[in-house]
Amino acid sequence: MPANFKAELVACFGQPVAENPTGVIQEAAFAALGLNWRYLTVEVPPAKLRDAVIGARAFGLRGFNCTIPHKVAVMEYLDEIAPDAAVIGAVNTVRRDSERLIGENTDGKGFLRGVRVDAGVDPKGRRAVVLGAGGAARAIVTELALAGTADVLVVNRSCERGERMVADLVAKTGATIRFEQWQGTYRVPGDVDLLVNATSIGLYPDVNAMPPVDLSGARPGMLVSDAVFNPPETRLLTAARERGLTVLDGLSMLVYQGVIGFQLWTGQDPPVAVMKEALRKALLS
Ligand code: NDP
Secondary structure: OOOOOOEEEEEEEEEEEEEEEHHHHHHHHHHHHHOOOOEEEEOHHHHHHHHHHHHHHOOOEEEEEEOOOOHHHHHHOOEEEHHHHHHHHOOEEEEEOOOOOEEEOOOHHHHHHHHOOOOOOEEEEEEEEEOOOOOOHHHHHHHHHHHOOOOOEEEEEHHHHHHHHHHHHHHHHHHHHHHEOOOOOOOOOOOOEEEEEEOOOOOOOOOOOOOEOOOOOOOOOEEEEOOOOOOOOOOHHHHHHHHEEEEEEEHHOOOOOOOOHHHHOOOOOHHHHHHHHHHHHHOOO
């Protein structure tokens, strides 16, 4: 066989981007499967995003991730947007289908896969409460709604942002999604199956912050999931664990969004355990 010194390329465009760990996850999977692929973590300022996408086309990138602040802006430079990414209104993963660039959103899908695979919970027909109404919450609520969750209650500090998001997602999905303003401590009702923290409360460096929730009325089997992945063990998860509740950390969502991206780009199934271990090591170092 003739030598092949050409690697296939994927990337992440963002600013700031230096602390984004997705490259570690993807590179570990490429190495484990012996694929000559590289993941480049690239700093792209907003004014250069269009040029970066043109460059991605010129270099024949097999795909790329978009992170802050490009998830919405990138959409106008793509050829197609996947239906759920269109509902979410943001793209975090772009895949190439011959010359066409297709925008996907794997954040919510990654969350959902973690809930199903790591926590063994199928949200279909269940009741969920999602704290927050930012980008992560929007992706999570959309995928919960599309997965047949019976009732999704969004609890957010800012009334305007929460109401706007819920009205938009109800119109686009037809699902039962409700809004409640977060005032004081939110008492989790006993009929909730899944509580998700999709706010940035507890995110490094504010690691001692705890979302003001009262878990004392939660039913014993409730799953508590945190989108915050740094640190993986948030105060919310510790509090939930102490009450004997099931917990799912933000590393799960992060790894599975990478797993789904890997599958979209390479058409292969990556070794999930290798990706999780690489991420854990990278965040501890
Ligand atoms: P945004 O900035 O878009 O949204 C932040 C949300 O947090 C808003 O709803 C905001 O409420 C709420 N919030 C922030 N501070 C407080 C506070 N003190 N009290 C009450 N509410 C508060 O952020 P993202 O949605 O992009 O990210 C949210 C979290 O999810 C981050 O920690 C991020 O790291 C994580 N994330 C994890 C991923 C993973 O793969 N694990 C993927 C993507 C994100 P308000 O509207 O009132 O301001």
